Amino acid sequence: MNLYPPEAAARHRAAGYWTGELLDAMIRRHAAATPERIAVTDRDRRWSYAELDARADRLAAGLAARGLRRGDRVVLQLPNVAEFFEVFFGALRAGVVPVMALPAHRRSEIGYFCEFAEARALFVPDRHEGFDHRVLAAEVRAAVPQPLEVFVVGEPGPFSPLAELRAPADAPLPAPPDPGDLAFLQLSGGSTGLPKLIPRCHDDYLYSVRASAGICGLSPESVYLCALPAAHNFPLSSPGTLGTFFAGGRVVLAPDPSPATALGLIARERVTLTGVVPPLALAWAGAAEAAGPDGPDLSSLELLQVGGAKLSEEAARRLGPALGCRLQQVFGMAEGLVNYTRPEDDEHTVLTTQGRPISPDDEVRVVDDEDRDLPDGTAGHLLTRGPYTIRGYWRAPEHNARSFTADGFYRTGDIVRRTATGHLVVEGRAKDQINRGGEKVAAEEVENVLLAHPAVHDASVVAEPDEFLGERSCAYVILRPGAERPRPVELKSFVRAAGLAGYKVPDRVEFVAAFPSTGIGKVSKKDLRAHQS
Incomplete structure (x- = not known):
């Protein structure tokens, strides 16, 4: 193959x-x-x-x-x-x-x-x-x-x-x-x-694993705390567990990522690095700040990687001092391209960008809606090709026709800006997708489940800002004429009972009489998001 x-x-x-x-x-x-x-x-x-x-x-x-x-x-x-x-x-x-x-x-x-x-x-x-x-x-x-x-x-x-x-x-x-x-x-x-x-x-x-381990300075003395699910691409390879094994270091598995568990393991096992999503990083920082000098000894921790979702500059400023370690921003995808801020980057770059690619042969294009290349500093669609970025999904020709250019560039769905130094700043997602604390929720999947409820005429799921998760989901629902309004918790239970993962269950449900529409009659999710209170 x-x-x-x-x-x-x-x-x-x-x-x-x-x-x-x-x-x-x-x-x-x-x-x-x-x-x-x-x-x-x-x-x-x-x-x-x-x-x-x-x-x-x-x-x-x-x-x-x-x-x-x-x-x-x-x-x-x-x-x-x-x-x-x-x-x-x-x-x-x-x-x-x-x-x-x-x-x-x-x-x-x-x-x-x-x-x-x-x-x-x-x-x-x-x-x-x-x-x-x-x-x-x-x-x-x-x-x-x-x-x-x-x-x-x-x-x-x-x-x-x-x-x-x-x-x-x-x-x-x-x-x-x-x-x-x-x-x-x-x-x-x-x-x-x-x-x-x-x-x-x-x-x-x-x-990808070998290059990541080198950039992050892993050695046989490295001790990596795997706090996110081990099958996730981020803790598996960036440099993650495989990078630690490659260097001959030790992997510590956390049964759950709670501050009590994770900070306790860092102290007990003398962990040197770990990678988490922004909500976890902030929860750990809050716990460490609250515990003060009487809390777990985190002095072994050298590097905290944060990725999987956008980290705000304000949050980034807080993490290093709270946990007593160096911060590294990570931006990558299971399809390939991985970016890191580097030890030699200045503080402003570490706090405000999501890093630069790991390979000299990573090709990065930032383009407009017509695939025309944009100058540095201008936000556009991220396209990439390189020695560890896939050329197509498995047995998915229709997806591949949409997600890859004829010459093999992957359309990531991210909106980014590229700085003069080649670092990327992630501005958001072009796709109709919710990034709930690093877990990706496809709005259409949840909408299709809601539409199966006997009281629901139409449903539209959008992201709304959340201080802890980055984004959370809100389901806007139009009821069938004459239907009795279900309680929001009933609709949430209905989604859960359909067999979807818990993180896909809408965080909030709001009933509306109609959806705003675009000029061609499509539901305007932009206007729905603006409607949020």
Whole structure:
């Protein structure tokens, strides 16, 4: 499967960006050189590089013994537990392709991923944050057309425990994949509500990880706190957990990102860096300020990365002093392009921009509505192409026709300005999408659910500012003639019951008689947003 045009792949190899190394090789390398060094800390468990490597081997052999072959897909929906990496690296080692689902996904999303990707297996926890994933797995397995094995971390219920998949230590390993092969599928939150799958290969993703680890100064002494869901692109690769493994450092998994948990782990495990979204960063800063000198010892923390949503300059000024560390702004996307502010950047640049690209061969265009290039300092649509930016979504020709130019530039949907130094300032989103604390909510997806309610004639979901989340969602609803007005909480429960993730449930519901319209009769979401009180 060619994920890049042959001439582009050859150019990236010749430039040294693509090295032909497999993603799981970083674990094998450190297991051989420093086998006793701790790779992962999960609550009271500590796995060395040797143990993680051996577990990945046994998982790879077990997948092969179950009949899974190179290129087969599995859906990985595990929270921040060490087994996440056991399954991830084991699948990669077998050439099996994980679909990187999030713990917050529910029946609608998991069912779609399993069916669309024709998944052979689903990996879930028994329970997470009060939700029984085994019930979800049973519903999904009953609904998809293909056989679906379910493996559970914890009490398996009617399914197989993960331990059952682990082959004996001396079991034969499957042949390794090719570095240009599809390694895993990430998720893109789109404005249409139809999840798109992002194909990543070993070559392109490892380059992004390696470059990120270098820019962020990771070393074997680095200790990374994974506070966001491990399957998210930001904590996975920017430089995240994989960058830490690449450098031979240690990953500390946070079971939840609350200030009490996260700050306690920073103090206990002597964490040196972490990456979070703006709402979490502000919550941590508030907790640290409130605790004062009697709070957790955060003196080990050197670098706080903030990304996933726009960080205001006012918030940025507060974070470094509150947490006693250096701030780095991050702007990236699972489709590819990653930007960081750098250690050598002046304070103004760090506080007011979202960084510059990691690769000398990242091509960035800022264009108007007609794809004409704009001068620096002018806001426009961001287009990008480079050695780790995909050339198309997986099995999505219609999306690809809209999202990529004929010469391979990805239309990110972001509105940005480029400074004279090449740094980007994110002004907003062109797509009809809500960025709720770093989680992307497609308005159309929520609207379609609301429209199924018997009392609802029409619905329009828009973003509204939120001091903590950055943006939250508001559903404007027109009722059917004669329908009894439901309480807002009833409509929220209706959306939740439809199987959508909790973060997609509207934060606010407002009933209106009509929607403002544009000159051609479309709902004017701009005017709806202006209507907000």
